Amino acid sequence: MTDATPFTRPKYVGTPVRRLEDPRLLTGRGRYAADIQLPRMVHLAIVRSDQAHARIIGIDTDEARALPGVIGVFSAADFAHVPDIRAPSRMPNYQATSCPVLARDVVRYVGEPVVAIVAVSRYIAEDAAALIDVDYDPLDVAVAAREASDPAAPRLHEELESNTVFTRRFSAGDCAAAMDAAANTVSGQFRLTRKTSMSTEPRAYVAEHDVGKDVLTLYGSTNVPGIVRDAIGRLLELGGNRFHVVAPDVGGSFGGKGSLYPEEVIVSDLARRLERPVKYVADRMEELTSGSQAFGEEVEATLAFDDDGRFIALDADILGDVGAYSIYPWTAALEPVQVAGFMPGPYRIPHFSATVRGVCTPKPPTGPYRGVGRPMAVFALERLVDKAASRLGIPPAELRRRNLVNAEEFPHRTGSGIVWDRSGFQECLAAACSAVDLTALQAEKARRTDKWVGVGVASYAELTGIGSRISVAPGMPMNTGAETAAVRIDSTGAVSAVFALASHGQSLETTLAQIVAEELGVRPRDVAVVQGDTALAPHGTGTYASRSAVIGGGAATKAARALAVKVKRVAATLFGVDPSDVQTGNGDIFVPGTNHSIDFPELARLVYSDMSTLPQEARETLEVQETYDPVFGTTTSSTHVAVVEIDPETLHTSLRQLVVSEDCGKLINPMVVEGQVHGGVAQGIGVALLEELKFDDAGQPITATLADYLVPTSAEVPDIDVVHVETELPDNPGGFRGMGEGGTIGAPAAIANAVADAVAHLGVEVNSLPITPNKLHALIAAASRQEGQE
Amino acid sequence: MMKPVAFEYVRPETLAEAVTALDHDDARIIAGGQSLLPMMNFRLVQPERLVDINRITELERIERTKTGLRIGALTRHANAARDPLLAEHFPIVAEAMGHVAHVAIRNRGTVAGSLCHADPSAEWPLLVTLLDGEIEILGSDGHRSAEPSEFFLAPLVTDIEEQELVTGVHLPLPAGPSGMAFEEVAQRAGDFAVVAAGAMVRVENDTFAEVRLGLGGVFDTSVRARALEGALTGQRARAEELEAALPLAIEDLEPNDDLHASADYRLSLVPVLARRALIRALHRATQ
Numbered sequence A: 001m002t003d004a005t006p007f008t009r010p011k012y013v014g015t016p017v018r019r020l021e022d023p024r025l026l027t028g029r030g031r032y033a034a035d036i037q038l039p040r041m042v043h044l045a046i047v048r049s050d051q052a053h054a055r056i057i058g059i060d061t062d063e064a065r066a067l068p069g070v071i072g073v074f075s076a077a078d079f080a081h082v083p084d085i086r087a088p089s090r091m092p093n094y095q096a097t098s099c100p101v102l103a104r105d106v107v108r109y110v111g112e113p114v115v116a117i118v119a120v121s122r123y124i125a126e127d128a129a130a131l132i133d134v135d136y137d138p139l140d141v142a143v144a145a146r147e148a149s150d151p152a153a154p155r156l157h158e159e160l161e162s163n164t165v166f167t168r169r170f171s172a173g174d175c176a177a178a179m180d181a182a183a184n185t186v187s188g189q190f191r192l193t194r195k196t197s198m199s200t201e202p203r204a205y206v207a208e209h210d211v212g213k214d215v216l217t218l219y220g221s222t223n224v225p226g227i228v229r230d231a232i233g234r235l236l237e238l239g240g241n242r243f244h245v246v247a248p249d250v251g252g253s254f255g256g257k258g259s260l261y262p263e264e265v266i267v268s269d270l271a272r273r274l275e276r277p278v279k280y281v282a283d284r285m286e287e288l289t290s291g292s293q294a295f296g297e298e299v300e301a302t303l304a305f306d307d308d309g310r311f312i313a314l315d316a317d318i319l320g321d322v323g324a325y326s327i328y329p330w331t332a333a334l335e336p337v338q339v340a341g342f343m344p345g346p347y348r349i350p351h352f353s354a355t356v357r358g359v360c361t362p363k364p365p366t367g368p369y370r371g372v373g374r375p376m377a378v379f380a381l382e383r384l385v386d387k388a389a390s391r392l393g394i395p396p397a398e399l400r401r402r403n404l405v406n407a408e409e410f411p412h413r414t415g416s417g418i419v420w421d422r423s424g425f426q427e428c429l430a431a432a433c434s435a436v437d438l439t440a441l442q443a444e445k446a447r448r449t450d451k452w453v454g455v456g457v458a459s460y461a462e463l464t465g466i467g468s469r470i471s472v473a474p475g476m477p478m479n480t481g482a483e484t485a486a487v488r489i490d491s492t493g494a495v496s497a498v499f500a501l502a503s504h505g506q507s508l509e510t511t512l513a514q515i516v517a518e519e520l521g522v523r524p525r526d527v528a529v530v531q532g533d534t535a536l537a538p539h540g541t542g543t544y545a546s547r548s549a550v551i552g553g554g555a556a557t558k559a560a561r562a563l564a565v566k567v568k569r570v571a572a573t574l575f576g577v578d579p580s581d582v583q584t585g586n587g588d589i590f591v592p593g594t595n596h597s598i599d600f601p602e603l604a605r606l607v608y609s610d611m612s613t614l615p616q617e618a619r620e621t622l623e624v625q626e627t628y629d630p631v632f633g634t635t636t637s638s639t640h641v642a643v644v645e646i647d648p649e650t651l652h653t654s655l656r657q658l659v660v661s662e663d664c665g666k667l668i669n670p671m672v673v674e675g676q677v678h679g680g681v682a683q684g685i686g687v688a689l690l691e692e693l694k695f696d697d698a699g700q701p702i703t704a705t706l707a708d709y710l711v712p713t714s715a716e717v718p719d720i721d722v723v724h725v726e727t728e729l730p731d732n733p734g735g736f737r738g739m740g741e742g743g744t745i746g747a748p749a750a751i752a753n754a755v756a757d758a759v760a761h762l763g764v765e766v767n768s769l770p771i772t773p774n775k776l777h778a779l780i781a782a783a784s785r786q787e788g789q790e
Numbered sequence B: 001m002m003k004p005v006a007f008e009y010v011r012p013e014t015l016a017e018a019v020t021a022l023d024h025d026d027a028r029i030i031a032g033g034q035s036l037l038p039m040m041n042f043r044l045v046q047p048e049r050l051v052d053i054n055r056i057t058e059l060e061r062i063e064r065t066k067t068g069l070r071i072g073a074l075t076r077h078a079n080a081a082r083d084p085l086l087a088e089h090f091p092i093v094a095e096a097m098g099h100v101a102h103v104a105i106r107n108r109g110t111v112a113g114s115l116c117h118a119d120p121s122a123e124w125p126l127l128v129t130l131l132d133g134e135i136e137i138l139g140s141d142g143h144r145s146a147e148p149s150e151f152f153l154a155p156l157v158t159d160i161e162e163q164e165l166v167t168g169v170h171l172p173l174p175a176g177p178s179g180m181a182f183e184e185v186a187q188r189a190g191d192f193a194v195v196a197a198g199a200m201v202r203v204e205n206d207t208f209a210e211v212r213l214g215l216g217g218v219f220d221t222s223v224r225a226r227a228l229e230g231a232l233t234g235q236r237a238r239a240e241e242l243e244a245a246l247p248l249a250i251e252d253l254e255p256n257d258d259l260h261a262s263a264d265y266r267l268s269l270v271p272v273l274a275r276r277a278l279i280r281a282l283h284r285a286t287q
């Protein structure tokens, strides 16, 4: 065949394929854990501690037990057979906490589960909860991390040596000497207050025990079904063939559904004991008081630089308010240690030193939250960079340009030991800055009197798709570096791709289908992505840490590629041609320029059902399972630019423009990437301007409803410009970099810098987020008082 | 806790039936349910009987009276915002409704529900205070009415008895052509006001014939800035005069101080919003 018809195979990777999950989710046909109704199902309500730190003297459950409709009332003694939840670490001198599924003897935060009540309805369960009387003897509290870190402070866990559960130091070069010798330094004390991830769907669990088969299934709104399966399997001594965890549709997590929760263990155990399905749906107040929380760090940092603005040294002291228990499996080191790890950012900083401590406080445990550690690190560092810029009178973007790692310097090892592979640090900065007219903004800033206008830039780099060589959480002794894809063509010719991932808003049903479709030569809608079910999936842990596209997508690429080879081999036998002549595309298998053509259902029929067409040895099972482990990780970089306007009289702050340029390698689906950026930025706006969990001096949460814990609504989120930058692709099967978290990493710092720029003329600095009009008012008042005194 | 305790549910079809249904030890009216249900779900209130007045359609009307407009108790915020009579005589209502919560809540929430809930930051109590409204109340002893200053006693506390119901509010028409304006600062779009200000200005012969300024969110209840109003009446109708009177806007009361806004921040907003509202009202009055 000399003049074969040119064939252009449709491209799916890189195109904005409409989300395959949308018709289901947008028409209310999704099935979430709370939608599950099972015969004989009973309902769980939980009596939670109303004390931050107290000894349990007694629990009177008599009245509750007597209430008609109540099936059982359980306290710690009823769970004596379940070991405490402990998150071990390989970190030297790390003190792991013991967390009983129901508080035993002592409660350590307001919201901690104390009594579990099962009744025929949630209403009755809550009526019974109101009848339970827990007698507490209050213990002393040290609510603030700094206070709790004092060796003399009341100890939250008697069996531990101190509230400080770990201390870790990082050092590269000779930071102290470099600081002393440097021409300039800027310092600051930065704080990100506590937050919680607040997904639309609260946590919900239903456990069902098939008594006949002795199989227990937990349907749960989790993004780590594999981790939950292994953990509860160990606690309840159940093998993975007798215990399954299924994540059905999950309405967001943002980290909050990424840890093991006592409630998951409780419903699983009670479903077996009661031989009835047990359901628990957290209400919003429970989400705000017992869902995992995040941030709560204080960072004291100094950046040294020469007169040309070249960074020389960075020193940071990080105090993490980790809450009452170290969360499973990530440990209490998850957030604070990564603040230190990511502190050097995307810059060349030869000398680095950091000390990080994690302190137990009588507050809900902290856990993963979109961006983990990086939002704090980037906020602190990018504020310092802006302070350095203003000290030297160099434009902030220019100072960044001088210090960002250049293309020819990759791979670059940061002072904390993270290695950046090639990513478009400079390219992202340049792209973001050219999307805003910085000169015009400067002119407007000077001209306008009705509004204070401010512009803020933030650049960052993050490690995504982390492989088996690195712990996703520092010191965590669990390999989360691999995922497996099983891609199968069944006897109807339909394609299924099975993963242990658990999409909860990432569009994996679309993006993974795009990858498989492209490699295999079918259309995305021909591929059913099956995920979130440990009974069906090969080994894997779930969806978190910006890993699914890189690791899951890598496994999908490998498996679908290998399956395409099989398909071509079978077809070649059928057509009597060489396998290399066979192509696939659009659901067909063919030899270009000939009339050899067959579709997938027909090929499947010939392989599985037909008894004669193909020789027996050619009837290969059309199924491939492949695992991908990137070993290390790959770098995603980005620059955010925010423009804010502040009403000088009311201090109402509005975001006028937000530009994000990111290099996430090859885009699987630009629309999905933009959606992830938009969502991440919205979350970052909450971090910067609104969200704060507050506790009083007794450790009582005072932001326990959504009237007090303010999350951004669509009115607070401006249109976001996303600029895709694609530099050299990373060395992984698909050329993908993770990007699910990035929006939340850059936006807080960019917005903080923009607000700081807008109020700089008042001598006010932005060192703590969120920065609200109320706080700005106090800062401005303090600054003018000080000016008055001088 | 997000489930209410069990309650009896009654849905009268007429006002008379409603009055009978309310003759109970522990009955509570439900109108839009937008404030009551959250409180019931938190078990902050646990009424034994809920009296649902949503079927009493006569309470939904907005009508002209000899001296003003009568707004039925069940008028939804959204309907008030698009009512032609209100738009003609009290355009400030639609302006204020834009600040009340979100579309879904405005479609359910009612005028009387807001008045009876008596949140110090809510828009309706402020509007009724500003516009010298009269709150119409029905009980087993018949009808009575209350002025805003008698009706709103404290945050979430009103003068209404458990067996009574609000049937509507009467807004007297201003004595002549007027300008009105509404200003608000809230944390997010749709949040309860940190501070809100409503102004009404009447100008005759280039002088202020009448100036009214109402403030919400600052104190226990919505208030009128009587000192400022008195000082401006009779003055030349100029922005400078308004400006000069602004320090009088702050009443000698204890300002609210909470999680979202300190007393200082609130007080700093009072002259700002007062000026903006008064100046816009003056413009409208002289157009």
Ligand SMILES: Cc1cc2nc3c(=O)[nH]c(=O)nc-3n(C[C@H](O)[C@H](O)[C@H](O)COP(=O)(O)OP(=O)(O)OC[C@H]3O[C@@H](n4cnc5c(N)ncnc54)[C@H](O)[C@@H]3O)c2cc1C
Residues within 6 Å of the ligand: B028, B029, B030, B031, B032, B033, B034, B035, B036, B037, B053, B073, B099, B100, B101, B102, B105, B108, B109, B110, B111, B112, B113, B114, B115, B116, B117, B121, B122, B123, B124, B160, B164, B165, B166, B167, B190, B191, B192, B193
């Ligand atoms: C998220 C959210 C945001 C909100 N934001 C705002 C805002 O910005 N501004 C604002 O003003 N409001 C706001 N609201 C409240 C909203 O306006 C409510 O609709 C209003 O406060 C109550 O009206 P309702 O008809 O829903 O009353 P319900 O909730 O049904 O009742 C409230 C109270 O009034 C009593 N009641 C109701 N009708 C009568 C009657 N005719 N006679 C006697 N008693 C009666 C009830 O017994 C109850 O005690 C918000 C609500 C929500 C949920």
